[in-house]
Amino acid sequence: MGLDFTAIDFETANGFRGSPCSVGLTKVRGGRIVEEASWLMRPPRNHDHFDYHNVRIHGISAADVAGQPRFGELFAEIGAFIGDDVLAAHNAAFDLGVIRSALEVSGLPGPAYDYVCTVMLSRRCYSLVSNSLPFAAEEAGVPLVKHHDAAEDARACAGILIDIARRNGANSLAELYLSLGLVMPRQQAFDPAVDALSKPSLAAVAGSSANGAALVRPFQSGWPEEGINPDPNPEAEPGHPLFGQTVVFTGQLSIRRPEAKVRSAEVGARTESRVTGRTTVLVVGDGFVASDLRSGRLTGKARRVLELHERGQSIEVLSEGEFLQMVGSFAGATA
Numbered sequence: 001m002g003l004d005f006t007a008i009d010f011e012t013a014n015g016f017r018g019s020p021c022s023v024g025l026t027k028v029r030g031g032r033i034v035e036e037a038s039w040l041m042r043p044p045r046n047h048d049h050f051d052y053h054n055v056r057i058h059g060i061s062a063a064d065v066a067g068q069p070r071f072g073e074l075f076a077e078i079g080a081f082i083g084d085d086v087l088a089a090h091n092a093a094f095d096l097g098v099i100r101s102a103l104e105v106s107g108l109p110g111p112a113y114d115y116v117c118t119v120m121l122s123r124r125c126y127s128l129v130s131n132s133l134p135f136a137a138e139e140a141g142v143p144l145v146k147h148h149d150a151a152e153d154a155r156a157c158a159g160i161l162i163d164i165a166r167r168n169g170a171n172s173l174a175e176l177y178l179s180l181g182l183v184m185p186r187q188q189a190f191d192p193a194v195d196a197l198s199k200p201s202l203a204a205v206a207g208s209s210a211n212g213a214a215l216v217r218p219f220q221s222g223w224p225e226e227g228i229n230p231d232p233n234p235e236a237e238p239g240h241p242l243f244g245q246t247v248v249f250t251g252q253l254s255i256r257r258p259e260a261k262v263r264s265a266e267v268g269a270r271t272e273s274r275v276t277g278r279t280t281v282l283v284v285g286d287g288f289v290a291s292d293l294r295s296g297r298l299t300g301k302a303r304r305v306l307e308l309h310e311r312g313q314s315i316e317v318l319s320e321g322e323f324l325q326m327v328g329s330f331a332g333a334t335a
Contacts, residue, residue: 003030004085005028007087008082008087012098014047018097021043021064024037025038041069047105047204075106088157093325096187112187133153140156140164141163142160142163168180232270248272250282251285277308279315280316281315284320
């Protein structure tokens with residue numbers, strides 16, 4: 001078996017991960033891209049509100065998808081393209097979560113997928129201050145002209161995985177995971193008619209208004225309250241990108257810091273209130289994006305992280321949007 005997989009990337013209409021409006025897919029055989037596909041779509045009914053924050057990032061509006069089928073109507077075609085492939089995604093917890101939640105609120109069952117997360121792999125194989133897609137793609141030598149175009153992002157994800165396999169001398173994903181001492185994660189099959197809904201879907205169904213607008217929370221003003229640092233969940237999934245990390249927050253978030261800390265602990269992270277030699281992840285609010293690492297628009301904690309990274313400490317900077325994707329929050333996260 002060669003280096004075979006399908007890379008996937010979703011863009012969402014609002015903060016609920018089950019609101020896909022665009023998907024890009026890139027099929028790889030023997031370490032080479034052989035086929036690509038992409039679709040625009042309407043998100044599932046009652047979850048199809050387009051939030052300004054998301055539209056500003058990916059440029060897709062309700063008018064752009066008005067004549068398109070809904071996700072549930074397209075999934076058979078999307079699933080046929082994927083087939084039995086392993087799925088690769090940059091922050092796979094988000095993209096696999098999109099599939100699950102969008103099918104759940106559409107009342108449709110979903111297949112099982114083995115998957116790989118190129119954020120996790122880039123942490124293992126690169127030494128970057130940010131493992132966001134543009135930084136990882138640059139390290140892999142992969143062109144990424146229009147970040148947040150689903151087709152381009154899927155192609156970049158595929159290129160990153162191909163590069164990581166090459167650097168590790170792996171001719172297949174099985175060889176790559178064996179060489180890194182990792183076990184490939186799997187999202188199990190599910191049927192919302194008989195299985196419990198995932199937590200994001202339960203929250204969306206319980207909290208959404210008729211058009212989904214209630215999923216977006218208002219900005220929290222005032223000096224951030226740190227709150228307590230809860231113990232990590234010992235039963236969290238070890239394959240989650242925040243599992244085992246030590247996370248610190250800086251800047252103003254769209255959710256309260258105590259809530260962000262609880263969500264981090266739920267997925268197996270340890271939180272602290274200041275940057276130290278133990279810190280492995282810094283989450284930056286105030287509208288920070290990865291490109292700000294180059295422009296210099298940084299908080300004091302972020303500057304401290306750059307200093308520590310230059311001294312050889314393994315530490316990573318995440319935007320709030322990337323963090324929210326990872327923990328499945330509803331405050332405007334987008335792919």
